[in-house]
Amino acid sequence: MPSYKRQKFKVVLDTNVWVSAILWGGLPAKIVSLAEKKSIEIILSEEILREINRILGYNRLRKVYEQAGVSKDELMSIMATIGRLVDVVTRLNAVQEDDSDNRILECALDGDAEYIVTGDRHLLQLGHFKKVKILSVREFMRLIRKKPKRQG
Numbered sequence: 001m002p003s004y005k006r007q008k009f010k011v012v013l014d015t016n017v018w019v020s021a022i023l024w025g026g027l028p029a030k031i032v033s034l035a036e037k038k039s040i041e042i043i044l045s046e047e048i049l050r051e052i053n054r055i056l057g058y059n060r061l062r063k064v065y066e067q068a069g070v071s072k073d074e075l076m077s078i079m080a081t082i083g084r085l086v087d088v089v090t091r092l093n094a095v096q097e098d099d100s101d102n103r104i105l106e107c108a109l110d111g112d113a114e115y116i117v118t119g120d121r122h123l124l125q126l127g128h129f130k131k132v133k134i135l136s137v138r139e140f141m142r143l144i145r146k147k148p149k150r151q152g
Contacts, residue, residue, distance in 0.1 A: 009040040009144060012108040013083075014118035015051045015100075017137060022075050023064045027137045031117060035082050040144070043111030044083035047103040049076065086111040094129060095122050108132045115140060 013021075013031065021028035035042045055061065056072045065075060088103075088110045095101035101122050108116050109130060116134045118124060123134050135143065 008038070009115060010043055010111065010113045011040055011115040011117055011140070012043045012048075012104055012111060012113045012132075014104050014116065014120055014123065015048060015055060016119045017117050018048075018052050018079060019055055019061065020119070020137075022079070023061060027141055030141065031137065032082060034144070042083040043107060043113045044079070044085050045088045045103065045107040045111070046085070047088060048107055049080065049085075051100055051103065052076070052079065084111070095126070097122050105129050105132070115143075 011031075013028075017028045017031065020026065021032045031040070032042070034040045053072070053076055056065070056075060062072070065072065086107065088106045090106045090109050092102045092105050092109075093099075094105055098120070101120060104116055104118065104120075104123060107113070109132065113132055116123060116129075116132055117137055117140045118134060119136065124136060126134050128134055
């Protein structure tokens with residue numbers, strides 16, 4: 001298994017990555033696990049948490065976590081514990097097709113994140129925004145497996 005003892009990456013997870021991680025596991029869950037182990041830092045905002053809370057209210061998703069014996073409140077609490085909450089003051093209109101994508105960009109900028117990890121095509125098409133690189137889950141996992149440790 002590859003070593004994840006690298007620099008501490010500062011990353012914003014899009015809501016689709018969070019939901020995939022907590023409901024279905026896979027690579028998104030590995031990213032969250034790295035944050036739990038303090039190998040990376042996940043940056044969160046109130047806006048992102050509100051969006052996740054709204055999405056977890058969908059009937060088809062509620063059935064998944066309720067069958068696992070977990071409540072929405074427990075999931076939200078876990079996410080808030082794993083991530084570092086930042087105050088967002090920046091307001092953007094960079095992604096006009098989906099305004100909620102702008103909340104992800106705003107959080108990344110105000111949280112001084114290096115990366116946004118997403119499955120959203122609007123964000124992925126940007127590739128980067130200012131100093132923030134926008135990557136898929138697979139691309140991010142590839143990156144952290146081979147990124148050298150910062151000297152300092």
